[in-house]
Amino acid sequence: MGAALWALRRIVVAALTVLAVAILIFASVRLMPGSYIDVALGPLATAEQRAAAMSEAGLDQPVVVQFVQWIGGIVTGDLGRSFVSNVAIADEFALRLPVTATVALGAIALTVLVGIPLGFITALNAGSRGGGAGGRIASALGISLPEFVLGGLVVFAVSSLPLGLSVGGYRPLGEDPGAFVGSLVLPTLVLAVPSAAITARxxxxxxxxxxxxxHIDAVVARGSTRWFIVRHHIMRNAMPPVLTLLATIMATLLGGTVIVETIFNVPGIGAYLITALGRRDYAIIQAGVLLAAIVFIVANLVVDLVAASLDPRLKRRKA
Structure with a gap:
């Protein structure tokens, strides 16, 4: 009963956090320099034209009314319509989400499959002659190369060297699954390198x-095998902070996808948000940033629940 109450409390806190983040997103978007009306009509628009455009976009209503309408639409699954194209944002997200999700999930998978084993190997070999120097150097290089630098290097290498790879050539999943996956391999690798390096460190x-x-010295003194110690004692105690880090990395991947989608000309949500930001298309910006925030909050909630199952002491600390 105590565990269920603790989990319920965490869920309520997550829901309240989503509401608070939604308020901040709504306010910050409207505080950006240059409004949608300024960008769409330019400085020579008359007062009548500006008033008509604001009425058409619903920006002439009180801010509180706009926020309530937006939240009501979010709850019912209506993300609104683009101010510029008048296309439903949910439809655009449905087309672009598979692209961004494939890149982000692929990056997370590579981060887990490479970063965690590399971190364990480096730590367990710290006392050896090599001292895990190779792992430390690899993680340091990965951390020091941001996505835009690494992406530029990859584009240069692919364009200049006969590697059998190409940049671009995107095809929708329904048209050509092979080309769809192939066009996302390089963006996924570029996005995964810094994340895997940070995870390894x-x-x-x-x-x-x-x-x-x-207690590790005690287990060693009892003659337990190295694999038994790693599996039953080290991994269980070392994983909670690593899981917390992975939740944070998942949240930052949207920012990374914005960069790699732009560099590799991939039509995902990140590239869509960049275009909307330049146009001050509030509805798209709000929906995209809120989506990223929800991913971050839900990922942290899941990590808290998993970490508490690995180490029940965390329930008492976070109660």
Whole structure:
């Protein structure tokens, strides 16, 4: 009963956080320099033209009314319509979400499959002759190369060298699944490199902190095998902070997809938001940023629940 109450409390806090974030997003979008009317009509528009455009976009209503209407639409699944194209945002997201989701989920999968094992190997070999230097160097290089630098290098290499790869050539999943996946391989790899490097570094630190605990010395003294110690004692205690980091990485991937989708000319949600930002298309910006915030909040909620199942002491700390 106590665990169920703790989980329910976490869910309520997550829901309230989503509401608070929605308020901040709505307010910050309208505080951006240059309004939609200024961008759409330009400085020579008459007062009548500006008033007509504001009425058409619904911007002539009180701000509170606009916010309530927006939240009501979000709850019912209506994300609104683009001010510029008058196309339903939900339809555009439905077309672009598979692209961004494929890139982001592929990056997360590579981050987990590469970053966590590399962190464990580096930490467990810290006392050896090599001292895990290769893993530390690889993670340092990955952290020091942001997506836009690495993406530019990849585009240059693919364009200049006979590697058998190409940039662009995007095809929708329904038309050509092979071309769809092939056009997203390079963006996924570029997005995954910094995330995997950060995960490897933090996993190494978490494992090193567990290795100096007294109970590890006791288990070693009892003659347990190395794999048994890693699986039953080190991994269970080192994973909660790593899971928390992965939740944060998932939230930052939208910013990364904006960069890689622009560099590799991939029509995902990130590129859609960049275009909307230039046009001050409030409805698209609000929906996209709120989507990223919800992903972050839900990911942290899931990580809290999983971490608490791995280490029940966290329930008492976070109660």
């Amino acid at each position: 933090n996993t190494r630190d978490a494992v090193m902190n567990v290795l100096v605990e007294p």
